[in-house]
Structures are given as C-alpha cells and as structure tokens.
Amino acid sequence: MTMQAQPSLPLSVQAAGPISTPTRITELPGDLFDAPEGSALIHACNTQGSWGGGIAGTFKERYPTAYQVYRSHCLGLLRSRETHKIRDMQTHNMTSISVQKPLGTALIIPPQPADSRPGRKKHWIICLFTSAGYGRRVDRREQIINHTYAALRDLQEKLVDLRLDGTEPVPTALFSCQFNSGLFGVPWRDTRVALDQSGLHVTVIYPPGQTGKTE
Numbered sequence: 001m002t003m004q005a006q007p008s009l010p011l012s013v014q015a016a017g018p019i020s021t022p023t024r025i026t027e028l029p030g031d032l033f034d035a036p037e038g039s040a041l042i043h044a045c046n047t048q049g050s051w052g053g054g055i056a057g058t059f060k061e062r063y064p065t066a067y068q069v070y071r072s073h074c075l076g077l078l079r080s081r082e083t084h085k086i087r088d089m090q091t092h093n094m095t096s097i098s099v100q101k102p103l104g105t106a107l108i109i110p111p112q113p114a115d116s117r118p119g120r121k122k123h124w125i126i127c128l129f130t131s132a133g134y135g136r137r138v139d140r141r142e143q144i145i146n147h148t149y150a151a152l153r154d155l156q157e158k159l160v161d162l163r164l165d166g167t168e169p170v171p172t173a174l175f176s177c178q179f180n181s182g183l184f185g186v187p188w189r190d191t192r193v194a195l196d197q198s199g200l201h202v203t204v205i206y207p208p209g210q211t212g213k214t215e
C-alpha cells in the first residue's frame with residue numbers, strides 16, 4: 001500500500017497554535033515502513049541505547065547504521081543529567097526534576113548510506129526519548145507523557161533549525177507509529193493529545209486491525 005503524506009499539507013513546522021487550530025494529524029492503517037521515500041519515521045525510544053522489542057526491533061533490523069547513531073548518542077550522555085520543569089499531575093504546579101539526558105529530547109537521524117538496500121526506501125529516523133528505562137524499568141506513565149511533550153517541542157525546534165540551515169536536505173514529511181502505546185504502556189489517546197498540541201504535521205500509521213483515532 002503506497003501512502004501519501006498529507007498532500008495539501010507539506011512538511012512545515014508551525015508555531016504551536018492555540019488548541020483550537022485544526023488538527024494536523026491524520027491516522028491511516030498500514031505499515032510505517034511503506035512511508036514515501038525521504039520522509040521521516042518517528043518512534044519512541046529509551047535512553048539506554050537499546051532497540052529491542054516492538055517496532056524498535058524492526059527499525060534496528062532495517063536501519064542498523066541508524067541504530068548505531070542512536071546508540072552512540074545515548075551512551076555518550078549516560079552520565080549527563082539536566083533539570084526539566086514539569087507540571088505535577090496532582091497539584092498542577094510546575095516543579096523541577098533532574099533527568100538523565102537525552103530524556104525529553106528528539107534525535108533526527110538522516111538516511112544513512114550504509115542502510116540503503118536495493119528496492120528499499122530511504123527514510124529519516126526521528127527518535128523521541130520518552131522513557132529512560134524500558135521493559136520492567138520503564139518510566140511511569142505520567143513521566144512518559146511529560147517527556148513526550150518535551151521531546152515534541154524539541155523536535156519542532158530542531159526541524160525549524162534544519163530548514164533554516166538550508167545546507168542539508170530536510171524530511172519530505174513526518175510519519176509515526178502510535179508510539180508509547182505498546183511496550184511503553186501509555187494509552188494512544190494520551191500521546192495523541194500531545195501530538196495534536198505539538199503543531200506538527202504528522203501522518204500516524206497503525207497496523208490494520210488496530211484502532212486508530214481518526215478525526
């Protein structure tokens with residue numbers, strides 16, 4: 001199945017508009033890896049440098065060089081921490097927490113020449129660092145949601161910088177899976193709210209038979 005990005009909505013990084021702006025998110029059944037050549041595939045990552053199960057395992061198998069870029073990025077930051085301001089889900093007050101880098105950020109990996117295979121499309125890969133741990137050590141749901149908002153803000157800023165830089169090609173469109181909703185155990189509707197509020201134009205692909213949330 002060949003999927004088209006939202007043709008009337010070229011990739012553009014919009015300032016996060018008011019909540020009432022029309023959603024820029026489309027959900028379609030299919031296979032994320034069928035996304036058009038040159039588009040970016042977004043998935044949720046841990047900060048330990050592991051793409052093990054779930055869709056990450058497929059990313060690792062299809063893009064082994066990109067996986068090494070992701071892993072080196074994580075290992076280089078394992079001893080770095082930074083302070084994040086987050087909203088306490090109970091008191092709704094802003095509070096500061098110390099988190100391990102690169103939690104709450106995005107990593108944009110251009111197509112890696114060594115990952116090219118005959119007949120396979122070249123894709124950018126975007127890692128959203130939404131949980132430090134994985135498996136039994138996965139972060140709590142509210143932490144993952146907080147880091148998702150932060151990582152989407154960081155992605156928006158990095159896409160603006162990429163476009164302003166002008167010396168490098170940019171992803172032709174943004175595609176994602178229903179990230180956080182599998183092994184990270186966060187209901188898709190919660191992540192979808194963060195995605196709606198990010199102001200990004202994203203086509204979300206979900207396996208046929210899994211429910212999407214179409215507008």
Ligand SMILES: Nc1ncnc2c1ncn2[C@@H]1O[C@H](COP(=O)(O)OP(=O)(O)OC[C@H]2O[C@H](OP(=O)(O)O)[C@H](O)[C@@H]2O)[C@@H](O)[C@H]1O
Pocket residue numbers: 030031032033043044045046050051052053054055056057058133134135177178179180181182183184185205206207210
């Ligand atoms: N081809 C395809 N096309 C479209 N959608 C596809 C698909 N294949 C699967 N999906 C769906 O994509 C969503 C994400 O579900 P996932 O469980 O994979 O990821 P997640 O974001 O919840 O969690 C991240 C952690 O899981 C990983 O593995 P490890 O922890 O390392 O073992 C990472 O490394 C992180 O740590 C689910 O809706 C799947 O149905």
